[in-house]
Amino acid sequence: MDRANVVIIGGGVVGCAIARAASAKWKDVLLLEQMPKLGMGASSRNSGVIHSGLYYTPGSLKAKLCVRGNRLTYEFCAAHGVPHRNTGKLVVATSREQEATLAELMERGRANGVTGLRIVDAAAVRAREPHIAATAAIEVPSTGIVASEELVKAYARIAAEQGADIVLHAKVEKLEAAGGAVRVKSSAGEIEARCLVNSAGLFADDVAGLLGSEMAKHKIYPVRGEYCELVRGRTDLVRGLVYPLPHPEGLSLGVHLTKTLYGGVLVGPTAHYIADKNDYESNRPPVEDFVRMAQPMLPEIRAEDLRPSYTGIRAKLAPPGSHHPSDFIIERDKQFPNVVQLIGLESPALTSAGAIAEMVEGLIGEVLG
Ligand SMILES: Cc1cc2nc3c(=O)[nH]c(=O)nc-3n(C[C@H](O)[C@H](O)[C@H](O)COP(=O)(O)OP(=O)(O)OC[C@H]3O[C@@H](n4cnc5c(N)ncnc54)[C@H](O)[C@@H]3O)c2cc1C
Numbered sequence: 001m002d003r004a005n006v007v008i009i010g011g012g013v014v015g016c017a018i019a020r021a022a023s024a025k026w027k028d029v030l031l032l033e034q035m036p037k038l039g040m041g042a043s044s045r046n047s048g049v050i051h052s053g054l055y056y057t058p059g060s061l062k063a064k065l066c067v068r069g070n071r072l073t074y075e076f077c078a079a080h081g082v083p084h085r086n087t088g089k090l091v092v093a094t095s096r097e098q099e100a101t102l103a104e105l106m107e108r109g110r111a112n113g114v115t116g117l118r119i120v121d122a123a124a125v126r127a128r129e130p131h132i133a134a135t136a137a138i139e140v141p142s143t144g145i146v147a148s149e150e151l152v153k154a155y156a157r158i159a160a161e162q163g164a165d166i167v168l169h170a171k172v173e174k175l176e177a178a179g180g181a182v183r184v185k186s187s188a189g190e191i192e193a194r195c196l197v198n199s200a201g202l203f204a205d206d207v208a209g210l211l212g213s214e215m216a217k218h219k220i221y222p223v224r225g226e227y228c229e230l231v232r233g234r235t236d237l238v239r240g241l242v243y244p245l246p247h248p249e250g251l252s253l254g255v256h257l258t259k260t261l262y263g264g265v266l267v268g269p270t271a272h273y274i275a276d277k278n279d280y281e282s283n284r285p286p287v288e289d290f291v292r293m294a295q296p297m298l299p300e301i302r303a304e305d306l307r308p309s310y311t312g313i314r315a316k317l318a319p320p321g322s323h324h325p326s327d328f329i330i331e332r333d334k335q336f337p338n339v340v341q342l343i344g345l346e347s348p349a350l351t352s353a354g355a356i357a358e359m360v361e362g363l364i365g366e367v368l369g
Contacts, residue, residue, distance in 0.1 A: 004030045007184050007193035009172045012043035013152045013350055015199035017357035019159035029164040032186050034171035039152035041201050045312030047258050050144040051348040054109035055246055061328040063112040065352035072354030080154045083261050089143040089241035092134035094296040099136050101245050106138050116141040131237045133299050175211040177336050195367040196339045202277050202315045204343045213333050218343045221316045222277045225269025227309040228290045234305040238265045255293040267294050273320045280311045317344035338367045
């Protein structure tokens with residue numbers, strides 16, 4: 001194949017979901033991933049939570065695609081044997097002052113179409129989570145957890161069964177617009193794309209830059225999140241998913257407690273801007289920082305209960321010091337209309353991937369006619 005209908009750059013959960021949707025409709029779909037395996041970026045370094053859509057600005061892409069993506073993810077996982085569980089979650093207030101924010105958050109969720117939300121009192125929280133200290137909480141029944149790497153593999157497997165070509169070790173290094181198509185040069189070879197989809201996650205701004213697109217001005221600021229986990233013998237401290245109130249300026253959802261599908265408990269992620277998109281390790285905060293962040297919700301937690309775990313890097317569009325949460329950018333490039341750009345796909349893009357793929361399928365359809 002030296003000409004493809006669709007070339008997708010990036011084999012994370014979003015690129016693989018797009019490959020599945022596109023290959024159901026068109027022949028000659030190619031996905032290029034630079035790493036030796038799919039999903040090695042943010043798609044396997046996250047909390048694995050199927051979010052409800054509670055947090056996001058009403059009317060935003062994040063709100064719409066998360067609420068729809070939540071339902072699509074459950075349906076997809078059930079149909080294709082991807083390990084998942086509809087656990088529900090609690091967002092807790094740990095003081096009377098925080099309760100007003102809790103009520104506002106619930107209203108926002110309702111405006112986004114999240115169903116089943118209700119405020120419960122301290123006794124109800126204790127009945128569900130005996131070690132959690134809270135004055136009240138929002139109960140969010142549609143939240144769940146998913147094995148994110150398995151989700152990536154399942155999208156990719158179906159794409160391949162439908163005829164998509166998935167090429168690993170294929171770093172896209174050069175892009176040239178040429179007469180209604182884009183010439184894509186990667187470490188695996190060259191191909192002409194009738195429609196190009198930039199789904200390069202943390203590197204989507206750099207890929208837009210390869211094309212000379214003005215959309216490269218949407219700079220991605222890497223924000224690292226570290227996790228710890230509770231040691232064996234202390235995992236009973238948490239039964240489900242427990243979140244604090246989110247960061248007021250949208251930096252993160254706050255260090256939360258996540259019971260995983262396999263019985264462990266994650267504590268994290270932290271959120272801090274870093275200089276280098278490839279830096280997963282330097283200057284990790286000590287476990288004492290996690291104790292300090294989790295203790296308002298979980299007073300019994302001690303440093304010896306924790307051991308460091310993995311890290312992930314968010315693809316943030318909001319620069320350091322910004323007071324506004326950003327939205328996903330998903331659109332056809334105005335300068336290069338046969339290119340679909342996806343930039344700033346931070347959380348909740350794991351949850352939203354199925355809904356993002358539906359939207360991108362529509363945009364690819366406009367390009368291919
Ligand atoms: C700490 C953390 C916790 C999170 N928790 C959740 C959660 O609980 N629920 C939720 O819904 N979301 C969560 N998210 C967000 C979610 O993980 C991401 O939004 C999602 O995984 C993004 O998927 P992606 O496919 O866009 O990006 P990625 O998974 O980063 O994939 C992009 C791919 O593009 C490839 N690539 C880049 N450049 C090139 C190139 N030039 N050539 C070829 N390939 C290239 C990369 O190697 C990579 O594999 C979390 C994120 C983080 C960091």
